[in-house]
Amino acid sequence: KVNSYVNAVHELSEIMSFDFSKALSNVHKSLTDSSKAHSKSISTDTLARLTELVESLKKEKHQRLLKLQGLGRTMQELWNLMETPMDKRRRFYDFSSLLSVPADDALEKGCLSLDIVREAEDEVKRLNALKSSKMKELVFKKQRELEEICRGVQMDVNSDAARQSLVDLIDSGDCDLSDILASIDDQIEKAKEEALSRKEILDKVDKWRQAKDEEKWLDDYEKDENRFSAVRGAHKNLKRAEKARSLISKIPAMLDGLTTKVKAWEKERGVPFLCDKQPLLQTLEDDIVMRAQREEEKRQFREQKRLQGQLATEKEAKYGSKSAKKKPLGQSLNTDN
Structure with missing residues (x-):
């Protein structure tokens, strides 16, 4: 039984890196006497003191393990908090193996030494000092x-x-x-x-705005009286105008689709969808109204032009063309001759 206790003290001394001989000597000097002159004490008192020593060392082992586990978790939290590079954490990797180790499991030699504990304490102190700054x-x-x-x-x-x-x-x-x-x-x-949740709607807003930019460009282009002249780049503008007309024809469908999406988004969340700090739905509705007004103006202009053309045709039919040539003076006399 004495040898069993002695072996337990030896195992604990390797894990916690303390002086094995000194610990046994404090129990009874014969336990560390390597000579055969004196036999080891196996008295009841020695057994009692060995039992007490082993229990005390097991308790110390458990306390150191808990302390290192707590320090290890604190270190990891602080490292993650301050985004510490992995190379700065490397020398403490051994701590990670202790975080989930039960107290009764076999541990590596020296892993619970006082030097290891102090090193961990110093690292936590350093990290806490950095944390505040x-x-x-x-x-x-x-x-x-x-x-x-x-x-x-x-x-x-x-x-x-x-x-x-x-x-x-x-x-x-x-x-x-x-x-x-x-x-x-x-x-x-x-x-x-x-x-x-906003990305799909904003992507559609970008396409709608691009179409509006092309619409503005096409309006300016069609006002240019020299757009068909043989100037450099004229053919490129003609192609762009063709593409712009195709894109602009899709704007009403874009507005309808966007309006439906925004209404569904707002209904789900109970808040307005803001774009450029303005309610997007209101912006879309304003554009729909403005577009309808412009189409009505264009329709009225076309109708006015049609009526003017119709009046001109009726007038020409009734009074003859202004461009009709009059007979030259004396034409009938020349004919008689």
Whole structure:
């Protein structure tokens, strides 16, 4: 039984890197005497003290393991928080194998030494010191990421007000910086989901706006009286005009499709779809009304031209063409002759 306890102390000494001989000597000097002059003490007192030593060392092993596991988890959180490069984490990789190890499992030699514990404590202290200095920088980095996501899909965001609010919150000390970061991360995730839901509509808005730009170009082009003249690039403009007319003919269908999509989006979320800080649905409806007015004006203009042509034809039929030539003076006399 004494040998069993001695072996247990030896195993624990290797795991926790303490002086095996000194530990046994404190129990009874005969336990470390390598000479055969004295036999090992196997008294009841020695057994009791060995039992106490082994239990104490097992408890110490358990405490060190729990401490290193806690330090390891803290390190990982701080590394992830501050985006520490992998090469800076490498020397602590052995800690990762201890994070889920039960206390009774066999452990590697020296993995629970006091030097290892102190090294882990020093790393956590270093990271905590960096945390306070870099946390504000991380908060604003995350805020910029959030703003970029919002701007990318034209979501309304007041950058100046949001940043000033963050500054006031941090300076007040009423909120932990980790909580602020967690809150911004939640906002980023929600913004990404919102951006995905807006992308299809915004892609259609881009196509509609491109068609409107071509429509404006075609209006200006058709007002140019020299557009058919043999100038450089005239054939390219003719081809562009042909494509523009085809694209413009699709604008009413684009507007109908967009309006349907926006109404469905707003019904699902209960908020207006903003584009360039304006309700998109109102913009689409205004364009539909304006387009109808323009078509009516064109129809009235064509009708007016048709009526003018019709009046001119009726007048010509009744009074003759103004361009008809009159007979020359004296024509009948010349004929008689």
